[in-house]
Amino acid sequence: MKYTEKYQIEYSDCDENQHLKIPVMIDLFMQVSEHQLDKGHAGIADLLKRGLGWVVTQYQIKISSLPKPGEHVILSTEAAGYNRFFEYRDFGIADQDGNSLVQVHSQWIMFDLKKRKLTAVDEKMMHDFDVPLLQKMPRFPRLRPLDKYDEKRQYRVRYDDLDINHHLTNSHYFNWFIDMFDRDFLKTHLIQTIDIKFDKEVRYGQVTYSCMTLSKEPVKSYHAIENEDGKEQAVCEIGWRKI
Secondary structure (H helix, E strand, C coil): CCEEEEEECCHHHECCCCCECHHHHHHHHHHHHHHHHHHCCCCHHHHHHCCEEEEEEEEEEEECCCCCCCCEEEEEEEEEEECCCCEEEEEEEEECCCCEEEEEEEEEEEEECCCCEEECCCHHHHHHCCCCECCCCCCCCCCCCCCCCCEEEEEECCHHHECCCCCECHHHHHHHHHCCCCHHHHHHEEEEEEEEEECCCCCCCCEEEEEEEEECCCCEEEEEEECCCCCEEEEEEEEEEEC
16 A cells, blocks of 8 residues: 655755755655554564564665755655565655656565564565565666776764664665765766665674766766675665756
8 A cells, every 4th residue: 555745845855956865865765664654553663672673675766856945745655565585665756746756666674683684574564554475576686796996985884874773774875875976976967766785784883985986978876885894785876867
């Protein structure tokens, strides 16, 4: 069942070009999803009592247009299906007339917060939310890290970067990706597509490296988050268009 909420885009949600920031967009999706889950007693507070949490493993995002300050939009989310270990959830942003601006497919696992590993999907919860059991796994792009990246920048995970699952919140990865570009590029280009896969959780105090290679034709950027040993913890590809 699709769940929707109305929302007005604020200036604080947007960058200097008055486009919705990607990390804010991700946070809005988490917010609308949490509101839906809360209504079915499957939100953060309910899962914490069981020592569990939701963790995203992959996003596929298509952006037609990013809303601007003052615009009224419709945020939506829907549990699209599940199998033994994964739950699939769609998100969207539409304008007030219902025209699609952003479409997102995502893959999630249920995470044992004490053992720090995935656990099987709660079938009763899926039944209560009328989520269909899938016979085949939805296909996401196969993302692999490059052998070498042109640029690297070091970051340290701060306390305020953590989410309720005690690791780097997924929206914050995009801050590190976007920070790799110079201002002139960001003032003249907009994101069209994002494909990201989260391989390993990033924990408090960890020193990581945001890595990037930018291709000019077509304009596409390749990213990874690596630990100090050079092991990737997330891989991302972003497609851009010139304004």
